[in-house]
Amino acid sequence: MNSPSMSFQQRVSHALADGQLRIALDRTTERFTSNRVAGLASLPDADAVRDCARSIRLHTLSKLDDYLEQFEANVTSVGGQVHWASDAQEANEIVLDLARSRSVKRVVKSKSMVSEETELNQALISGGLDVVESDLGEYIIQLAGETPSHIIAPAVHKTREQVGQLLADKLGVPMTDDPVEMTATARSALRDVFLQSEMGISGVNFGVASTGSLAIVTNEGNASLTVTAPRIHVAMMGIERIVPTLDDLAVMLLVLARSATGQKLTVYTDLLTGPRRGDPDGPEELHVVLLDNGRSRLIGTEVSEVLACIRCGACLNACPVYQQIGGHAYGSVYSGPIGAVLTPSLDREGPWHVLPEASSLCGACREVCPVRIDIPRMLLALRAETVHSGKGNRWVRVGFWLYRIAATKPWLFRCGVSVVRQLTKMFFVNGWLLRLPSPLPSWTRSREFPVIASRTFSEEMRDREKGSGDE
Amino acid sequence: MNESRGAILERIRSGRLGAPVQSRLDPPTLIPTKDSSSLRDRFVQEAEAVGAIVHRSDRRDLTVETVLRILGDAGVKRLISWEPNDLPISELMKAVVDDGVQLVDPPTPANAETLSREWTAMATADAGLTGAVGGLADTGTIVLRSGPGRPRLTWLLPPLHVVVLHSSFVHPTLSAFMGECGELVRCSSHVAFVTGPSRTADIEQTLTIGVHGPKEVHILLVDHDCKSIEESEAAQAATVSDEPGDQMSKHDLVQ
Amino acid sequence: MSQTTYSAQLFATCLVDAIRPAAGLATLRLLERLGVKVIVPSGQTCCGQPAFNSGCLADARAMARYTIDLLEKSPVPIVVPSGSCGDMIVHRYRELLADELAYASKVERVAARTYELSQYLSDVLKVQDVGARCRRTITYHPSCHLLRGLGVRSAPSKLLDSITDARCVGLSGAEDCCGFGGTFAVKMGELSSGMLDRKLDAIVESGADTVVACDAGCLMHIESGLKRRGSNVAVRHLAEVLVESE
Numbered sequence A: 001m002n003s004p005s006m007s008f009q010q011r012v013s014h015a016l017a018d019g020q021l022r023i024a025l026d027r028t029t030e031r032f033t034s035n036r037v038a039g040l041a042s043l044p045d046a047d048a049v050r051d052c053a054r055s056i057r058l059h060t061l062s063k064l065d066d067y068l069e070q071f072e073a074n075v076t077s078v079g080g081q082v083h084w085a086s087d088a089q090e091a092n093e094i095v096l097d098l099a100r101s102r103s104v105k106r107v108v109k110s111k112s113m114v115s116e117e118t119e120l121n122q123a124l125i126s127g128g129l130d131v132v133e134s135d136l137g138e139y140i141i142q143l144a145g146e147t148p149s150h151i152i153a154p155a156v157h158k159t160r161e162q163v164g165q166l167l168a169d170k171l172g173v174p175m176t177d178d179p180v181e182m183t184a185t186a187r188s189a190l191r192d193v194f195l196q197s198e199m200g201i202s203g204v205n206f207g208v209a210s211t212g213s214l215a216i217v218t219n220e221g222n223a224s225l226t227v228t229a230p231r232i233h234v235a236m237m238g239i240e241r242i243v244p245t246l247d248d249l250a251v252m253l254l255v256l257a258r259s260a261t262g263q264k265l266t267v268y269t270d271l272l273t274g275p276r277r278g279d280p281d282g283p284e285e286l287h288v289v290l291l292d293n294g295r296s297r298l299i300g301t302e303v304s305e306v307l308a309c310i311r312c313g314a315c316l317n318a319c320p321v322y323q324q325i326g327g328h329a330y331g332s333v334y335s336g337p338i339g340a341v342l343t344p345s346l347d348r349e350g351p352w353h354v355l356p357e358a359s360s361l362c363g364a365c366r367e368v369c370p371v372r373i374d375i376p377r378m379l380l381a382l383r384a385e386t387v388h389s390g391k392g393n394r395w396v397r398v399g400f401w402l403y404r405i406a407a408t409k410p411w412l413f414r415c416g417v418s419v420v421r422q423l424t425k426m427f428f429v430n431g432w433l434l435r436l437p438s439p440l441p442s443w444t445r446s447r448e449f450p451v452i453a454s455r456t457f458s459e460e461m462r463d464r465e466k467g468s469g470d471e
Numbered sequence B: 001m002n003e004s005r006g007a008i009l010e011r012i013r014s015g016r017l018g019a020p021v022q023s024r025l026d027p028p029t030l031i032p033t034k035d036s037s038s039l040r041d042r043f044v045q046e047a048e049a050v051g052a053i054v055h056r057s058d059r060r061d062l063t064v065e066t067v068l069r070i071l072g073d074a075g076v077k078r079l080i081s082w083e084p085n086d087l088p089i090s091e092l093m094k095a096v097v098d099d100g101v102q103l104v105d106p107p108t109p110a111n112a113e114t115l116s117r118e119w120t121a122m123a124t125a126d127a128g129l130t131g132a133v134g135g136l137a138d139t140g141t142i143v144l145r146s147g148p149g150r151p152r153l154t155w156l157l158p159p160l161h162v163v164v165l166h167s168s169f170v171h172p173t174l175s176a177f178m179g180e181c182g183e184l185v186r187c188s189s190h191v192a193f194v195t196g197p198s199r200t201a202d203i204e205q206t207l208t209i210g211v212h213g214p215k216e217v218h219i220l221l222v223d224h225d226c227k228s229i230e231e232s233e234a235a236q237a238a239t240v241s242d243e244p245g246d247q248m249s250k251h252d253l254v255q
Numbered sequence C: 001m002s003q004t005t006y007s008a009q010l011f012a013t014c015l016v017d018a019i020r021p022a023a024g025l026a027t028l029r030l031l032e033r034l035g036v037k038v039i040v041p042s043g044q045t046c047c048g049q050p051a052f053n054s055g056c057l058a059d060a061r062a063m064a065r066y067t068i069d070l071l072e073k074s075p076v077p078i079v080v081p082s083g084s085c086g087d088m089i090v091h092r093y094r095e096l097l098a099d100e101l102a103y104a105s106k107v108e109r110v111a112a113r114t115y116e117l118s119q120y121l122s123d124v125l126k127v128q129d130v131g132a133r134c135r136r137t138i139t140y141h142p143s144c145h146l147l148r149g150l151g152v153r154s155a156p157s158k159l160l161d162s163i164t165d166a167r168c169v170g171l172s173g174a175e176d177c178c179g180f181g182g183t184f185a186v187k188m189g190e191l192s193s194g195m196l197d198r199k200l201d202a203i204v205e206s207g208a209d210t211v212v213a214c215d216a217g218c219l220m221h222i223e224s225g226l227k228r229r230g231s232n233v234a235v236r237h238l239a240e241v242l243v244e245s246e
């Protein structure tokens, strides 16, 4: 993952000042939320299904090595090929080598977060290939030269007016703000791309260990076309995206679409098991690239649960922080609550320790997650790791150390409270509040600073005891 | 195998060292009823809810007539169809051709070693005609399976998709389908679960129909006897008991 | 409930102690009025939540041990007028002190008898009407840790509904966080303010003259925001309105 050039705080300020972004997020978040609620409500026993889905994911992770080997054996037995990539660069090289050795010129892609993670497009383009994204949202941001801002709705940060303008500028079509017209434009622009590309690259929602099948879901049908018309299909998946059996897959699909868009099932749920077998279409070759890129190291750690994620995006839509700043401010491919855990976990050396701080720990993400991932717990674990490794803010560390000394000695605590009371009173009287040392001004920019009560609760209690003693 | 494979598996193994394998809970049974008429009603209701158009028929000739009417109403001139034997009603294709609709053939014979991948002719078709191997009642989904006489582009490229589904193939849920027909997945290179027409909400989460796939999906839910259905039921039963490899060759013989 | 005598210890929490003593006093008065014999353990300070949330685990552990030892002295239920501190004691102490065998059983005992105020009223005392009376138009902000941590969804609203002469009005986006989150509000000031602004807009829009919550942190945050806006919407802890009888 490339490090962003601005600091997180700068990106946040940027995002908060972006009126268009605010409009786009406001217009969509509500729709996402009500859809998801309705989607889960359509399950007769949603809680039991979620528990079951969670148990499937945790079970799989608890013997992931076995399932990966089984998956590989089955993909191979149906005529596919599995490639293992330790990191992003290796994954990209595998794909580029495949393309080169088969004289591929044109590549059509359907949405794949893993390929965003490895920045595959840049690698292919600098290798001289034509690469076109076929998911409408991805197509839009590819035209705009941007990156996705949401796991399942990559262009959610754009208003329809912005998209209309973009299509007009890039494709020379008349400007419109009607999503239906824009969609038609994209349909006709992408038609030939599907039919003329030699290689189709897709993501994978789940790999089924017992059959070697790849489950890929889309609403547009772009993945179906991507994996049908071109001669070569390359599927990119993280090593954690395995389910043991087709029965397990059926359970996961019960919650995936419902949590993502509120649909009971995505329009196209494609199960691909090997290349074509005498069929008049479908790929001649099927390659699966299994990407690690930091995942295997997480097994057995405090954040291993993050690998249970099925990338439904529900936690992004529920998150009040995401709603404020959108996806780009996170600075990495994975945004929102899940991104705040995943990004620093996968890339330990990167400048990401600030991301787990960007949460009020309100728990909305945990509440909506279809597999009940305890994101707040992992954010806390990452914060603790930051403090432990000495990367955190020293001010905070020293502050809490002092606070702890006081809080475990009641007399000292009382003294501390009265000292702070005197100080805040002074500041207030003299109006020095805004000149308090960093980081307090960030509080007072929009809020008053609370004053310590002139008589604290414990002082009241002491008096009360004295009073009753006097009686 | 490459070094990464070993390194990745090794890292996972050392990470899970000493940790127990976690158990899986049984999925709750979601639709207790197997009553077939309510299953069909539910299928129709859900399929319509996602924007598919369902036509029911209990007579073979009515089914043929309905398909002709759908194609006629849409002004279909060029059609991609599955092979007659892969459609639940084998005379359907002939009836369509007799009605003056031109058939667009896949560019290469089914059993060719390599495909020309010249899809441009197929892309000009106005409609695709297929037969489903299953229906899912609780989601209104049809299940399609690729194979030698069953090109996938048929249900993907044209703006209109007409699919015939025998009502005895309707399963309560995806789980039920996987339980009974999981072998179909094993022995087909592509099994598609299609729920309504293609759609997107990528622009401001505003629903738009017909992005890359069909804008219209017509499902003929048929109750009548059809010989080829029995055949394909037999083929399905055989599939379940056979090794995938064997089954494939058997299926090829059927063509 | 008249026959049984109830006893409880009140753990006021640091924020109530220093910033909002009125909430502590009101809780005390309310419980006593309902016939509960209340002990206020002296020497109580802070449950350690702020340190825990900031990743300063060693400091949080010290405060947790201190608080557990303090609350272990008496076997009676512990009432906390703050959802997040309640959640800390009920759920997070277990994780925090997982490696300290000496505390394992103590943690469980203390967690099992700790209640947030509205929880105690509805689950232990089983009251829904405390006989309060006030002329207010009230909107209720369910604070995150009470709602999603302790799972208390309806108890506070039911208690508010029972107040004579008061009118309760809905709050749009009620379950959205107010943006406090302890040190988050300071470290991520801009972000936190953005979240607060939405909450304040909703409060103003609701038409209420009083906003009620069960967590001193949210109350403090919302109040400082309203103050800056010059709004005259009153900010009250649940206990504060439940003891009113004007």
Ligand code: SF4
Binding pocket: A151, A259, A308, A309, A310, A311, A312, A313, A314, A315, A316, A338, A365, A368, A369, A370, A371, A372, A373
């Ligand atoms: S963490 Fe949960 S809610 Fe968020 S994307 Fe992953 S599965 Fe969905």
